[in-house]
Amino acid sequence: MSSDRPAPKKLGARHKARRRAVDLLFEAEARDLDPVDLAAERSELAIADDQVAPVHAYTIEIVRGVAENLDRVDETVASYLQEWTLDRLPAVDRAILRIAVWELFYAPDVPPVVVVDEAVELAKQLSTDDSPGFINGVLGQVVVVAPQVRAAAAAQLQPPSA
Template sequence: MGTRRLSREKALQALFYMDMHRDPVEDPVGHFCSCFSENQPTEPFFHRLVDGVRENRATIDAVIERFSSNWKISRMSCVDRNVLRIAVFELLFCTDIPPKVSINEAIDVGKRYGTEESGAFINGILDSIRMAITENKVDALPKTVEE
């Protein structure tokens, strides 16, 4: 398994932790990382994903809700919601990652950590977002988050 996949999985776990534990920890990412052994090759991409999702969460959540028919973000499973957040962050802000790679990675991670339906659910939403981006139907966002 590649370091980017491991980074995505670790980012999912950290975002899941922050979603489930809304305690007032001053540095939730640092707190999460202190509980697990550090894997140096995954750290830069892990932090890029987690920090990017946290900084752009309102925008990311709005895009997800726009393309998820009859699903409010708060009603989605915590795993699906955070897999989608990571993938939408990549689609909107990471020009160095091909959209199909982001989508395929999200589907695989969703299947591994979510339910039987997670892969299809994630694929449907992300493919709609990808098509809208391609057709310029999603507002242009600054693509400044590069590794």
């Protein structure tokens, strides 16, 4: 007997890394801690205590990237919030959007469609019923400017030609 329900998504290592990054960014903001320091602390704890889940390298990369580019990421998110401010968003939505915008701008190995899909999936798992649609709408606008931002970032990394 077949069911009309879609099969549950298989969640890979990068999805789990993103989810852990959401947790770390959320906790760091709630406790007013540096997210990079918190991620490093959790990594060390995982090494010392086999009861603590290891922190995936991509989680560290995300947390560091978001922290290093927080002003640009937040300015971008804020520019697409109609009649809202970043501070009014649920903290988990802020963390999800920060990760997604960072990936759209600074992780060229991740296709934009994957970034948006992952962010929406995280919102479904972790936030309110309205959050997936809201996050999809914001990211749908950010995706349009992401190629220019990626190109500008890549150009800054290129050595000047002689």
